[in-house]
Amino acid sequence: MLQAAVLATLPGIRHAFFTRNGGVSQGIYDSLNGGVGSNDAPEHVAENRARMAMSLGVAPERFLSLYQIHSPDVVVAEEPWGADDRPRADAVVTRVPELAIGVSTADCGPLLFADDNARVIGAAHAGWRGAFTGVIEATLAAMEQLGATRDNIAVALGPTIRQANYEVGPEFVARFTAADIDNTRFFADANREGHALFDLTGYIASRIQQAGIGKFEDLGLCTYAEPDRFYSFRRATHQSEPDYGRHINAIALHE
Structure with missing residues (x-):
């Protein structure tokens, strides 16, 4: 453990x-x-x-x-x-x-x-x-x-799961950025066009800090x-x- x-x-x-x-x-x-x-x-x-x-x-x-x-x-x-x-x-x-x-x-x-x-x-x-x-x-x-x-x-x-292994689609990104444009910082480009890598742990840490x-x-x-x-x-x-x-x-x- x-x-x-x-x-x-x-x-x-x-x-x-x-x-x-x-x-x-x-x-x-x-x-x-x-x-x-x-x-x-x-x-x-x-x-x-x-x-x-x-x-x-x-x-x-x-x-x-x-x-x-x-x-x-x-x-x-x-x-x-x-x-x-x-x-x-x-x-x-x-x-x-x-x-x-x-x-x-x-x-x-x-x-x-x-x-x-x-x-x-x-x-x-x-x-x-x-x-x-x-x-x-x-x-x-x-x-x-x-x-x-x-x-x-x-x-x-x-x-x-960390960002390098967490690929998401465009509708996922749109949901987060519509809620707060600052959420764009939790996404990085993925190999597939239109997709992104999501930093779930960074997002969680941000919510905890806030x-x-x-x-x-x-x-x-x-x-x-x-x-x-x-x-x-x-x-x-x-x-x-x-x-x-x-x-x-x-x-x-x-x-």
């Missing part, structure tokens, strides 16, 4: 951006697939998630993730929920100890948040659509409702570029694979 320095030193808080290594899944899911929504063997996913829960010091039933829908929606976790009862949202916050909250990713941006003074944590799935429609700002607002303050919130961005967060760290890793370490939806699509594994990125409070 990977950790961010901006979170690793906070007392009473444990976190992890899990890689694809260290689990029991096989084939295209090799090996630490945490995706409940994947077509992997359920018993393999359950074992993988139990291993992740153990590394964060919580019981498997207290290792929570969401039914993600590429939205700006946030939920507050107050108690465990079952795999079949996952809330439909893309971010989760809590102040309940011994409860790990996480999001699954396979190219999109995984964000982990913590205010160690207020003892409030959060996790957000920031794909282009979620970031564009405000999932970052919504997560921060939900944390504030639990007592957090932006001056003390630290945020880390885990492995995410939201008033000063404690931010980007691990700088690309899911597409390192197949031995990371799952990638886009890479699986390019290779005509029938499915793909999902990373879990999680954080927990401890007494």
Whole structure:
């Protein structure tokens, strides 16, 4: 698992951006697939998630993730929920100890948040659509409702597809530049005419900065570029694979 320095030193808080290594899944899911929504063997996913829960010091039933829908929606976790009862949202916050909250990713941006003074944590799935429609700002607002303050919130961005591997079409560029002409800085020319390379991580960092967060760290890793370490939806699509594994990125409070 990977950790961010901006979170690793906070007392009473444990976190992890899990890689694809260290689990029991096989084939295209090799090996630490945490995706409940994947077509992997359920018993393999359950074992993988139990291993992740153990590394964060919580019981498997207290290792929570969401039914993600590429939205700006946030939920507050107050108690465990079952795999079949996952809330439909893309971010989760809590102040309940011994409860790990996480999001699954396979190219999109995984964000982990913590205010160690207020003892409030959060996790957000920031794909282009979620970031564009405000999932970052919504997560921060939900944390504030639990007592957090932006001056003390630290945020880390885990492995995410990087600009060199994120080609998009002209309608994608038009959507972003119509919202704000300054968004042109997040696009570079691609080899195909009319297409561009999108800097998702730069866009996420910009939204975080604009939201008033000063404690931010980007691990700088690309899911597409390192197949031995990371799952990638886009890479699986390019290779005509029938499915793909999902990373879990999680954080927990401890007494």
